[in-house]
Amino acid sequence: MQDIESVALQAELWSVAEELADAARACILPYFRQIGLSADNKDRDGFDPVTIADKAAEQVMRDILNKRRPQDAILGEEFGNSAGTSGLTWVLDPIDGTRGFISGTPTWGVLISLNDTSGPRLGIIDQPYVGERFCGGFARAEVIGPHGTAALQVRDTSDLSDAILFSTFPEVGTPEERAAFEAVMREVKLTRFGCDCYAYGLLAAGHIDLVIEASLNAYDIAAPIAVIEAAGGIVTDWKGGKAHNGGRALATATPELHAKALKILQQTLS
Template sequence: MASRDDLQLAQRLADAAGDAIRPFFRARFDIETKGDLSPVTQADRAAEAAMRSILEKERPQDGIIGEEYGNVREDAAHVWVLDPIDGTRSFIAGRPIFGTLVALMQEGWPVLGLIDQPISRERWIGRTGDATTLNGQPIRTRPCRALDQAILASTGPQYFPGCTGEHFSILAGQCRDAVWGGDCYNYALLATGHVDIVAEAGLKLYDIAALVPVVEGADGHMCDWQGNPLDRDSKGDVVAMGDIARMDDILEALAHGHEGH
């Protein structure tokens, strides 16, 4: 379980990332394309560098897994997982629905997660054993009686290749409505009771780790598309739900597409 010191450190990491990001928001900055064709900016790199500097000074024995600067000591018992800007495309477009993700994993499992939106200054914190908070106030997901009452959120249908996209389309077709864009901000909205389901494919550990404690500490649930819990070895096809009573319906739609067809 994450300690109070861990929690305070995670918040200081997010503070440092936010200080690095804000000067670049809706400003002119360099944009590069990485090997996987995803964009990266000066703000991404500055924010991760700021967080890693603090960790190397204060927790030199802990591991770090980061999107921009790679992994060190990843076999340590305590590993910090960092995504300085989850939603770089939104950041580039001037949309304040990206977020900084900070997670602490112990023995391969996420025990502390933080989603920070540095422009609106909204901060969601989840810690195993505690209720998730938004700016210090406890929050929880909302009930969902049936899929046809659900709002589904996802970054975008273009990120679902092949049959994965077909299965996702079946789920989307059974929901009341679907909204696109948002990356980690969708999971924060689910934890706060505004969205019912988030489904995505092909995520990396730094995209996922911080989300799990936030969603589950708000009485939601996260798993892979087969219903397995998410850990260091998960392959990245994930679904979050505000009401675990809908789990069988969601997984059936994703796996087979039998529901309603």
């Protein structure tokens, strides 16, 4: 296993991550807001769309990794697992928020993370259409966008009554999970829905305070964890444990908000 604490290796890994993000941008943008773009449904019991853009973007990222980091494992939404020997795994979601993508809203994003056995070590949330890239890990926490580069830093909100809460879907998950979410929602200042991974970028950039979700896959949450933790925030599951394998996620700006939201979630589910 390579020494991931090596500055030289970290620089190499960031170089690879940004090449992946650049390639995915170039691949996806020609399809966005293309009239007549079709989507297949991956879910027999609901609607989980996938487009040619999803598959093409993941394939181009895999091609880069096979060339630059063939020793690393890959976990991708569209093409599953590829084994590696380095102890490092690239976790790829080529379009997080495909429902938004096919609807023309710029709230989808490309998610890229690098995980070791402890979890995500670097992450990118990239929004190609608006040109924003949220980067976190290895002492880096910044957003690069139309207005230049700025440091990522979560807000210092400590009271739920002052907090802004986001989730992708109003139903959140099961009826029990929705009830727990709504118990937190009743305590916050403002709740908004529908931003997919972009909400996690907003949290890291200091614009909102909480994101609460359920029924996540590893590739939905790994990159946001790295970005938010680099910005000073906290991401756990609804029991306070690690969340990078998916399931339920609670992302907060401060320890105070995390403790208060976690208590409500646990009390409501118990």
